[in-house]
Amino acid sequence: MSDFSTLELIKDPRGFATLWLSREDKNNAFNAQMIRELIIAIDHIGADSSLRFVLLRGRGRHFSAGADLAWMQQSAALDYNTNLDDARELAELMYNLARLKVPTLAVVQGAAFGGALGLISCCDMAIGASDAQLCLSEVRIGLAPAVISPFVVQAMGERAARRYALTAERFSGDRARELGLLAEAYPAAELEQQVGIWIDNLLLNSPQAMRASKELLREVGHGELTPAIRRYCENAIARIRVSPEGQEGLRAFLEKRSPAWQSEPSNKEPRP
CATH class of the missing domain: 3.90.226.10 (2-enoyl-CoA Hydratase; Chain A, domain 1)
Known part of the structure; x- marks a missing residue:
């Protein structure tokens, strides 16, 4: 790279x-x-x-x-x-x-x-x-x-x-x-x-959801319960539910299939 x-x-x-x-x-x-x-x-x-x-x-x-x-x-x-x-x-x-x-x-x-x-x-x-x-x-x-x-x-x-x-x-x-x-x-x-x-x-996990979860946990910190943290968490789940990957994940779960991000490219290489 x-x-x-x-x-x-x-x-x-x-x-x-x-x-x-x-x-x-x-x-x-x-x-x-x-x-x-x-x-x-x-x-x-x-x-x-x-x-x-x-x-x-x-x-x-x-x-x-x-x-x-x-x-x-x-x-x-x-x-x-x-x-x-x-x-x-x-x-x-x-x-x-x-x-x-x-x-x-x-x-x-x-x-x-x-x-x-x-x-x-x-x-x-x-x-x-x-x-x-x-x-x-x-x-x-x-x-x-x-x-x-x-x-x-x-x-x-x-x-x-x-x-x-x-x-x-x-x-x-x-x-x-x-x-x-x-x-x-x-x-x-x-x-x-x-x-x-x-x-x-x-690789099984939604890339967007992992990023969102990392940001969420950084904001939550030690888990202090404050009104601001409550609002942040409410907004976080609402945002990810309506996101493209959130929608795809929910549909895949309900349709009992793998979500799109779990499909691997055909040029998969061996691990170093």
Whole structure:
């Protein structure tokens, strides 16, 4: 879909994209170029109305080892204002990923350290290998998980985030599932098969309804019952019932047939 040096953005003919972190020789560690390219890639994804959902993955053994050592060495020599610019760039990436209108699914294997937990937390859903190793490692090198912290707290809870940010303990994919950071954890040998099952399941759903549901849940937030939220929810269901996909879904259900969005194109390609 576009040319990148640190990423691959691949569109599947079935209507979804996979955004691959692709610095395999550096264990997909972040640097300034990757952050900038991720921002551009997310802009491309957001502008593509044909996409149903997006997978975020890492090439090779690891999802991402966190910040690149060479990049961190360069940052250490910069003044406060230049470091602030770097932080704002990283924040733009995290907030843009969290605000994407299409559903996002992170797939985690191997190591996921530091800022990688931010990417995982910004996605709507995440699955991973049971033996994956995750870590909020910043305090070990004299830093703090500052930019990613709101997203990590939302994903795994304040108490757990406090523990792992202060101790820098590594924890497994199984533990990440217990904390809610991962929706499911699977044996590493089964992960690719499970990714296919998740893809097939998401392809059953109305693309418009998934986008509408994501927007709805963002607006509802923690579920506080207010008059404004009540009106928003009432309007949301009325809008989607009269929408083309809403009408098609209801007709298909009543006529006991598959809705139009479940028909796959004839040029279906094998999964990467």
